Amino acid sequence: xxxxxxxxxxxxxxxxxxxxxxxxxxxxxxxxxxxxxxxxxxxxxxxxxxxxxxxxxxxxxxxxxxxxxxxxxxxxxxxxxxxxxxxxxxxxxxxxxxxxxxxxxxxxxxxxxxxxxxxxxxxxxxxxxxxxxxxxxxxxxxxxxxxxxxxxxxxxxxxxxxxxxxxxxxxxxxxxxxxxxxxxxxxxxxxxxxxxxxxxxxxxxxxxxxxxxxxxxxxxxxxxxxxxxxxxxxxxxxxxxxxxxxxxxxxxxxxxxxxxxxxxxxxxxxxxxxxxxxxxxxxxxxxxxxxxxxxxxxxxxxxxxxxxxxxxxxxxxxxxxxxxxxxxxxxxxxxxxxxxxxxxxxxxxxxxxxxxxxxxxxxxxxxxxxxxxxxxxxxxxxxxxxxxxxxxxxxxxxxxxxxxxxxxxxxxxxxxxxxxxxxxxxxxxxxxxxxxxxxxxxxxxxxxxxxxxxxxxxxxxxxxxxxx
Numbered sequence: 001x002x003x004x005x006x007x008x009x010x011x012x013x014x015x016x017x018x019x020x021x022x023x024x025x026x027x028x029x030x031x032x033x034x035x036x037x038x039x040x041x042x043x044x045x046x047x048x049x050x051x052x053x054x055x056x057x058x059x060x061x062x063x064x065x066x067x068x069x070x071x072x073x074x075x076x077x078x079x080x081x082x083x084x085x086x087x088x089x090x091x092x093x094x095x096x097x098x099x100x101x102x103x104x105x106x107x108x109x110x111x112x113x114x115x116x117x118x119x120x121x122x123x124x125x126x127x128x129x130x131x132x133x134x135x136x137x138x139x140x141x142x143x144x145x146x147x148x149x150x151x152x153x154x155x156x157x158x159x160x161x162x163x164x165x166x167x168x169x170x171x172x173x174x175x176x177x178x179x180x181x182x183x184x185x186x187x188x189x190x191x192x193x194x195x196x197x198x199x200x201x202x203x204x205x206x207x208x209x210x211x212x213x214x215x216x217x218x219x220x221x222x223x224x225x226x227x228x229x230x231x232x233x234x235x236x237x238x239x240x241x242x243x244x245x246x247x248x249x250x251x252x253x254x255x256x257x258x259x260x261x262x263x264x265x266x267x268x269x270x271x272x273x274x275x276x277x278x279x280x281x282x283x284x285x286x287x288x289x290x291x292x293x294x295x296x297x298x299x300x301x302x303x304x305x306x307x308x309x310x311x312x313x314x315x316x317x318x319x320x321x322x323x324x325x326x327x328x329x330x331x332x333x334x335x336x337x338x339x340x341x342x343x344x345x346x347x348x349x350x351x352x353x354x355x356x357x358x359x360x361x362x363x364x365x366x367x368x369x370x371x372x373x374x375x376x377x378x379x380x381x382x383x384x385x386x387x388x389x390x391x392x393x394x395x396x397x398x399x400x401x402x403x404x405x406x407x408x409x410x411x412x413x414x415x416x417x418x419x420x421x422x423x424x425x426x427x428x429x430x431x432x433x434x435x436x437x438x439x440x441x442x443x444x445x446x447x448x449x450x451x452x453x454x455x456x457x458x459x460x461x462x463x464x465x466x467x468x
Contacts, residue, residue: 069095104446114292134325143322168309175299185311187218196222199239202426246434248394270352273381356393397435
């Protein structure tokens with residue numbers, strides 16, 4: 001009898017021990033579930049209020065649209081579900097219908113060539129915005145996220161395309177908004193004559209159109225830079241675009257002693273060799289061309305002079321009271337994702353460069369097979385970012401019609417089913433036209449096929465004439 005009691009004692013002890021252990025685990029688990037949102041992130045548990053938003057985003061992202069389109073949370077609904085928004089030349093509920101008689105539209109600089117990259121990095125680039133996020137006009141006593149400013153500086157340091165030390169930084173609704181902000185900031189306040197705004201053609205059309213539209217008392221558009229090389233007028237503001245839109249060339253100032261606005265929107269490794277760290281007094285950069293997020297409308301300027309910075313800040317305060325805080329949060333997340341992959345196999349600049357290099361090479365092969373057209377001459381250059389000599393990978397092809405009778409190149413291409421942007425838009429000869437290479441792969445393939453048809457028909461016509 002005593003032996004049985006002795007055998008039961010350790011068994012009862014173990015039973016109570018495991019029951020106690022189980023209760024402690026349940027209590028600990030319950031405590032984790034009740035943690036506030038700020039501490040849940042460190043435990044890996046999901047807060048309840050994000051679940052519905054995450055589910056909606058996942059459901060829309062799961063719509064493949066046959067690989068020729070995409071669906072969005074804010075897209076139109078059909079029978080309660082988001083509709084696919086199809087690429088050019090594709091149609092149908094799931095974008096599976098190819099429209100064979102469609103024109104290749106390569107007019108706009110819509111940077112959708114980076115869309116596949118961000119689909120591959122959906123987790124690291126996603127952001128959930130609470131209903132109470134940054135409801136105030138100001139952010140930490142300013143209109144700018146200081147954390148975003150820090151990460152922009154880190155991005156430039158990692159890429160090596162610009163010096164940010166001893167520079168002020170200001171945000172804009174795209175670099176487009178900063179164009180006139182910088183003109184205003186550099187213009188004299190109490191001068192009898194307004195500042196003369198100039199640029200070297202072919203130049204980005206917005207320089208002229210914005211200057212004309214805002215029609216400020218302190219400045220006016222005076223056209224082509226070279227027309228003023230021997231002028232006695234000293235009050236100039238010169239736009240210098242490097243790399244240039246539309247031809248990808250690295251421009252330099254023409255007028256000595258003038259104020260200069262350097263537009264470096266395309267000075268990123270996927271478009272250009274990083275041959276030096278830009279260290280000018282006023283430099284513009286664009287989020288749409290660095291990461292591809294054109295719709296977020298985010299850009300920034302690096303400024304050396306404090307007074308210029310203060311005037312530009314005043315302009316932004318009076319114009320829009322800063323950039324959307326939701327945009328700033330999204331761009332911060334995007335740049336963090338970019339920085340996490342710098343130098344690795346998943347580097348966005350490596351992805352972008354390989355895509356653009358391949359497109360440029362394919363188009364060159366087609367154009368080089370005819371004498372009817374020609375492209376701008378771009379040579380391989382050493383790139384500090386990739387630490388090697390790299391091939392050209394421009395954002396745009398600057399096409400010239402070589403036949404004497406074909407004086408309007410955009411019209412020639414239009415007849416061949418290609419929508420481009422004519423040279424006159426860039427204050428240049430109509431013998432030139434711009435082809436965007438940065439849109440979707442569907443857009444590029446359509447362009448390539450249409451160009452092949454144009455080139456083939458040209459050679460066939462030449463053979464017929466030669467045989468007569």
